[in-house]
Structures are given as structure tokens and as C-alpha cells.
Amino acid sequence: MVAAVTRVFGVHNLAMAQDVVQDAFCRAVETWAWRGVPENPSAWLMTAAKNRALDLLRRERTARTYAPELGRLLESEWTLVPVVEELFAPDAIKDDLLRMMFSCCHPRLSEEAQVALVLHILCGFGTGEIAGAFVSGRASVEKRITRAKKVLAGSKTLFDLETPADFSRRLGAVHRALYLLFNEGYHGASTESAVRVELCREAMRLVALLLEHPKGKTPTTFALAALFCLNAARLPSRVDGAGDLRSLFDQDRSLWDRPLLSEGLILLELSAVGSKLTSYHLEAAIAAVHARAAKVEDTDWGAIVSFYDSMMVLHPSPVVALNRAIAFGQHQGPERGLSEIQAIEDSDRLASYPFYFAALGEFELRLGRWSIAKGHFLEALAQARNPMERKFLARRAESCQGQLPGCP
Amino acid sequence: MSEFTYLFRGRQTTGSPEELQKHMQKWVAWFQDLHVKGHLKDPGNPLDPTGVVVSGKQKTVVDGPFAEAKDVVAGHIMVDAVDLAQAVELSKGCPILEVGGSVEVRPIQKLMR
Numbered sequence: 001m002v003a004a005v006t007r008v009f010g011v012h013n014l015a016m017a018q019d020v021v022q023d024a025f026c027r028a029v030e031t032w033a034w035r036g037v038p039e040n041p042s043a044w045l046m047t048a049a050k051n052r053a054l055d056l057l058r059r060e061r062t063a064r065t066y067a068p069e070l071g072r073l074l075e076s077e078w079t080l081v082p083v084v085e086e087l088f089a090p091d092a093i094k095d096d097l098l099r100m101m102f103s104c105c106h107p108r109l110s111e112e113a114q115v116a117l118v119l120h121i122l123c124g125f126g127t128g129e130i131a132g133a134f135v136s137g138r139a140s141v142e143k144r145i146t147r148a149k150k151v152l153a154g155s156k157t158l159f160d161l162e163t164p165a166d167f168s169r170r171l172g173a174v175h176r177a178l179y180l181l182f183n184e185g186y187h188g189a190s191t192e193s194a195v196r197v198e199l200c201r202e203a204m205r206l207v208a209l210l211l212e213h214p215k216g217k218t219p220t221t222f223a224l225a226a227l228f229c230l231n232a233a234r235l236p237s238r239v240d241g242a243g244d245l246r247s248l249f250d251q252d253r254s255l256w257d258r259p260l261l262s263e264g265l266i267l268l269e270l271s272a273v274g275s276k277l278t279s280y281h282l283e284a285a286i287a288a289v290h291a292r293a294a295k296v297e298d299t300d301w302g303a304i305v306s307f308y309d310s311m312m313v314l315h316p317s318p319v320v321a322l323n324r325a326i327a328f329g330q331h332q333g334p335e336r337g338l339s340e341i342q343a344i345e346d347s348d349r350l351a352s353y354p355f356y357f358a359a360l361g362e363f364e365l366r367l368g369r370w371s372i373a374k375g376h377f378l379e380a381l382a383q384a385r386n387p388m389e390r391k392f393l394a395r396r397a398e399s400c401q402g403q404l405p406g407c408p
Numbered sequence: 409m410s411e412f413t414y415l416f417r418g419r420q421t422t423g424s425p426e427e428l429q430k431h432m433q434k435w436v437a438w439f440q441d442l443h444v445k446g447h448l449k450d451p452g453n454p455l456d457p458t459g460v461v462v463s464g465k466q467k468t469v470v471d472g473p474f475a476e477a478k479d480v481v482a483g484h485i486m487v488d489a490v491d492l493a494q495a496v497e498l499s500k501g502c503p504i505l506e507v508g509g510s511v512e513v514r515p516i517q518k519l520m521r
Contacts, residue, residue, distance in 0.1 A: 073439055076451030077453045078439060079435060
């Protein structure tokens, strides 16, 4: 809604647009309390925001300049209402959201700022909620957003979707921001699982919007959407009834969201066009291998290793190398896994990554060297970033007890 | 460049909401065209068909509307044009002509000091 109103007022009047939307919500609360919630609440809100925008435009007709691309159409009653009506039409709103999404991913903003701005403007998250999602202070999130809005306002108009060169250049940043948004939900540090599911859902909503636009529908966008679906399908089993994190190896696979998995597989097929291979393609392909395995023993680890090999060529990083080593260990046995982990270059960069030690622990455990394994799990526990990880790793460390040497 | 006022007369009063909306879109398109080409001096406003006329030394107040619907001034805008001929050409795009209305093109008179 903010996106639509901003399209009318111009991006330099973003605060005004947010006030209008805020006002619409306040009116809703007042009115609905008396008369009950209307049949179509979102349409009601949209109309309220539209009328409020019209009021403001009339009152401050010449005091401000609005969206420059609308020229003087907002100045006169001849054209004011039809132009605003048009901008609030459902199709126009979809375009507004995309424009806003692309505007938020401004090259002068850091990736964190882009994601925060997307959450704030497009997903309607308050600064408190964003701070909660990223486990950072409210004040610093507020500062980050204020600074980002200034950059946004400096660009005067919302991003123009019709300039092909700009579009494809900015699309990469948009993909990255959505990827980070989803990951924050999927792996993020927030303790509230509800918040995290919400982040994943928002990322999926925005990528679906991108797929609806003829130019946004690139193979990379399909790959990203496939990755989201395939991972999100596993969300119900990542945390068990007691709120504990479950590793991929002991998840209840019957809880996986089948329709979402098949959608992900179809999207992955649609992404396999053209010559551009991205890390999103590879990550989605890996997720698809897991999705296809009905039991953990059925997993085609060989395929996964080869996808990680490609990923190491595309974007080498210690975390990718670690994941590759884990897959190798699954494929060829724990000893091979350990030697692959030891062979990782710049493994010192993994020193604060709990799953580096957890992986060492798992392989040692499988080799029956449970006291060494326990040491690794305790090290991992010391690096854990949130209570859920802490609980999970503590449980793994405990499982090393009570087993006799040589009897894993 | 000289300044001209367009006085519009008549208005579309019948038609389905869709037809009326389509008609409004034509106005938007015409305005946008004038604006982009640098002719739209002042987008003016449409006028409500109600109102009163004050006349004579007695300052008689008579309720409007006045005369027949097609003669009622429906609104005004101001345009910049090279000469009357161009102003007339520009006025031919006005959607009011499609619904039986008229555009009166009048140069703004520059009064002597």
C-alpha cells in the first residue's frame, strides 16, 4: 500500500505516503470497532488510503511537487481522480510493489540496509520487529532505515521498470536481497519461529510477484523461487513438537509440504533455461535432491557433492567447502569426510561457525571416537548463536555419553 | 509563444460507469500529451454545473445553471501556443468534442498599461 501511495506522491515524499497508510489503518481500527470488519478488509484499507491521498493532494495541491513523471496531472480536478484511481488499480499496485522493490535495492545501500528497507516498506514490519528478526538493536535498525530512506528520497522517482539495461543490472541486487530475506527466516538467529516463518513467507510473496512480471521472469528468478519452495517445504519438520531444532538426518519427512515440494521441482525445471548457472540454481538443485529422497538413506549424495563442486568453482567459500565435505562424508564414509574438512583452505574463518565443529563431531561420533566427538560438540555449543542452536548442540554433546568405546 | 484559454462547454451526462471512466481516461491522455509537449500552461479545473449568476447594478442573484446544458461552461485550462492556428489544432484533441461539447479557443488579451 505504501508502494502505491508513494507512486502518487513521489519517492521524496515517502514519509507522507507512510502517514497516509498509517492514517488508513487508524481509521480502520476506529470504524471496524463500531461496525465490524468489512467483507474485504484490504479493499477497504486501500480505498481509505486512496481517499486520504486525494484529500492531501487537494489540500496541498501546489505546496509540494509530487511524482515528477505524473507531471501536472495531479494539480487539476480534470485529471486528479482518474489518475489516482488508475494508480490504485490492482495491476498498477503490483507494478508499484516491483518498482518499490527495485528502488529499495539501491546500489548506494548496503545489503543489510536493502533488506531492512524491503521489510519496512514492502512488508510493513516495524523497526522493533526488524530488530527482532535480525537480533540487533532497535536504535541501530532505526538509524539504518532513516539513512536508507534518505538515499531513496535522493533518487526522486521510483525505479523505472521500463529501462531494460537498468532493470537487469538491478535485478541481481533484488535477487540477493530476497535471498538474504529468506535465509534470515530459514537459518536466522531470531528465537521466535513465528517471525522467521513470516520472513520466509514474505520472501516467497515478493519472488512470486517478480515472476509475474514479464521481465522479472528470468531463469535466475525461477531458480530462486524453486529454492524458496523446496526449503520452505521442509520448515514444518525443522522444529519438532518440543520446539527443538531437528537436523536433516532425523526430520519427520512425512511433515514435508508435498504441494510446495512439487511446485519447487517444477520451478527448478523452469529455471533450467539459458546458459547462466547461478548459485541459486545449485542450491535449489541440492534442495531438490533432498526433496526427492523419501528416506535419508535414499539421498543421492554423489549428486550433491558434484553440485557443491560447481559451487566451489562459482563462489568458493569456507562454508561451501564445509558443506561439500559433509556431503562427501555421507557419500564415502566419515573418514573421508574428516579428511575433506581438514583439507579446507582458510578453515580459520570457520572458527566461530558452530556447524564446523558440529560436523567434526558428527563424523568422529560415527567413527566411535565419542570423547573426541563430545569435545567438538562442546566447542560448537560455545559458538552457538541462539537458544535453539544451543539446545540442539547440547543434545548432540549429551548423546556422546553413555556409549562404550567401540560400540557406536 | 502566446497564451490561450480553452473554455469547454457541454459534458457527458449519460453512459455506464465504464464508459464514463473510459472518457475520463481520454482526458488524462490529452492532458498528458499537452503537458509533455510543453503546451499546458495551467491545468485549470472543471466547473460544477450548479452555481449562481450575479448581474446588473442591482447585483441580482439568479440561480444557475444557465441556458441549455450544451452552453454551460464546463471548465477551463490555459495553454501556450505559437499562434491561434496552433491553439486551434491542439484543441481538436479534446475529448469533449466526442460527446457533443465544444471548445472555445480565446487568446489572452494583453492589456496596455
